[in-house]
Amino acid sequence: MDAVNLRSPLARHALVDTFSPEEARQEIGRIFCPHFLSPRQANAAGFHAVHRASRQRGYSLNFVGYGSEVEIDPGELSSFFLLQIPLAGSAEVRCGTTTALANPGHVASLLSPTLPTRMRWSDGCTKLIVLIEREVMQRQCAELADRAVDKVEFETVVDLSSLAGRLALNHVGLMLESIENGNAAFGTYLARLGESLSSLLLSSLAHSQRAALDTPAPAAASSTVGRAQDWIRANIERDFSVGDIAIAVDVSLRSLQETVRRHNGTTLVQMVEAARLDHFHSLLNDPQNRQSVTELAGLAGLGHLGRAAAAYRRRYGETPSQTLRHRR
Numbered sequence: 001m002d003a004v005n006l007r008s009p010l011a012r013h014a015l016v017d018t019f020s021p022e023e024a025r026q027e028i029g030r031i032f033c034p035h036f037l038s039p040r041q042a043n044a045a046g047f048h049a050v051h052r053a054s055r056q057r058g059y060s061l062n063f064v065g066y067g068s069e070v071e072i073d074p075g076e077l078s079s080f081f082l083l084q085i086p087l088a089g090s091a092e093v094r095c096g097t098t099t100a101l102a103n104p105g106h107v108a109s110l111l112s113p114t115l116p117t118r119m120r121w122s123d124g125c126t127k128l129i130v131l132i133e134r135e136v137m138q139r140q141c142a143e144l145a146d147r148a149v150d151k152v153e154f155e156t157v158v159d160l161s162s163l164a165g166r167l168a169l170n171h172v173g174l175m176l177e178s179i180e181n182g183n184a185a186f187g188t189y190l191a192r193l194g195e196s197l198s199s200l201l202l203s204s205l206a207h208s209q210r211a212a213l214d215t216p217a218p219a220a221a222s223s224t225v226g227r228a229q230d231w232i233r234a235n236i237e238r239d240f241s242v243g244d245i246a247i248a249v250d251v252s253l254r255s256l257q258e259t260v261r262r263h264n265g266t267t268l269v270q271m272v273e274a275a276r277l278d279h280f281h282s283l284l285n286d287p288q289n290r291q292s293v294t295e296l297a298g299l300a301g302l303g304h305l306g307r308a309a310a311a312y313r314r315r316y317g318e319t320p321s322q323t324l325r326h327r328r
Contacts (some may be wrong), residue, residue, distance in 0.1 A: 003077075009087075009128060010052035011175060017050050024049030024066070031062075032082075032131070035074035044068065046123065054179045057135040059194035061175055064124035072119045081132045082111040083158070083201070089125030094099045094118045095156040108158040110205070114151050128199065130172055132151065137198050143243045144179060144202060145212040146252035155206040164204035171197050178304050185200050189303025195241055196269070217254035224249050225263050230258060232272055236279045237299055242268050276300045280308065284323040293320045 016027045021044050028051050050068035053060050065088075084093065090103040096115035100107055102290035111117050111317050113134045121127075132312045163307045175258050179201040185233045202213065202308050245268070246253040260268045280300035283289055289296060294305055297320070 006264055010054060010061070010179070013052045013054045015051050015053055017046055017048075019044075020072075021047055021049070023166075027051070028064070033074055033077055033079070035072055036125070038071045040069040040071065040120075040186075056194055057191035057199070058133050058300055059191075060131045061172075061179060062129040062131060064128065064129055065124075066121055069123045069125075070121050072121065074117055076116055077111060077113040079134050079144055081154070081198075082109075083130040083132070083133065083168070083172070083197075084109045084111070085130075085160075086170065087126045088326060089122040091122060091125050091127070092120045096153065097157045098156040100157040106160055108160055108168075109156055110154045110158050110201070111150075112154070112207075115153055128172065128176065130175070130194075131203075132194065132198050135186040136195065137202070140195065140198050140243070141202055141209050141213075143246070143253040144199070145209060146217070146254060148207050150207065152202070154201070155207040156284075157234070158205065164200075167200060167204060168197070171200060174304070174307075181306075189298075189301065191239070192241070192302075192303075198243075203261050217252065217258045219262055220249075220251045220255045220259045221261070224251055224256065224259050228260070228268075229271070229275065231283070232275045233279075236275060236301065240303070242272065245272075273311065274303050274315070277308070277312055278321065280312065281316060281323065284320055293324060294318075 005288055015031060016024060016026050018027070021039050022189065025035065028037075028049065029035055029050060031053060045315065046068035047070075048065070050065045051062065053062040057216050083090070084102065085108045086102045086104045090101065091109070092100055092112070093109040095109070095111045095117045100109040102109050103109065129218060137152055141152050160169055161196060171193070173196055175190070175197070178190060178193065179291045202209075227249045231245060243253055246256045250260075258266045260271055262267065277300070280297055280302055283296040283299060284293070291299070297303070297305050297308050309320055
């Protein structure tokens with residue numbers, strides 16, 4: 001997350017800025033859920049609650065700090081998961097029967113909605129927090145498991161030095177960068193980032209449905225890949241998820257992912273991104289199009305222009321702007 005300002009993230013998205021613990025409890029409670037909030041010092045010396053947030057479909061990205069040491073008891077979150085990444089200070093986070101000692105660059109915490117939670121944030125602790133709606137996470141888990149799931153409960157501790165932790169941290173950094181820099185041409189792109197984060201957490205971290213997701217998925221017929229590619233191309237300017245593709249070709253999501261891996265040597269997400277880049281290329285080469293590079297990238301569903309341009313150059317050997325100039 002080095003490319004974004006972590007001293008004052010989401011500065012343009014302020015919701016709460018108060019020196020009153022009671023006001024903080026009420027206002028932040030409206031954003032997250034009702035909870036008990038208690039400064040450790042009786043006179044609340046140094047208390048300064050700040051909450052900033054950018055909300056997309058199915059999730060929100062938040063920056064939260066309280067200034068002084070506080071205890072927070074929300075009980076069960078009920079309707080959402082919280083991935084809490086400390087930026088400064090430390091926190092003791094208990095969720096269910098396990099406790100995470102969270103600190104910057106080493107340990108984050110992941111709270112599940114069906115487990116009771118209690119936290120103590122140190123003096124000066126600030127966090128970048130991703131809220132993922134419970135319905136979104138459970139739907140994605142059901143798609144991956146190819147069956148209904150009752151609930152998903154994650155291990156509380158997220159080791160940021162592990163491969164899974166680094167991937168999650170980088171993904172949240174991309175989400176923050178897209179919001180801060182305004183590189184997302186459409187809100188649907190940011191929504192896809194949120195959905196892909198929940199998929200990443202489900203596929204890489206320990207949780208109660210892990211055994212169901214680890215069961216080998218049967219591969220579908222090789223023709224399924226071609227049908228999936230045809231559907232992707234026909235719907236390339238629409239907002240869709242990988243789950244929508246699986247429904248369209250009438251196979252489970254994990255079977256489709258396994259079939260694409262075996263026949264294409266790539267992932268389903270990479271296949272979709274390649275199709276979006278190809279569509280972007282055709283739009284840039286169409287003399288009837290008078291839109292800018294940014295607008296055409298948005299039409300192709302490539303909301304993050306910087307990443308899209310880098311991927312485009314790897315695929316076509318030139319930048320989108322160069323392609324546009326050659327056309328003219």
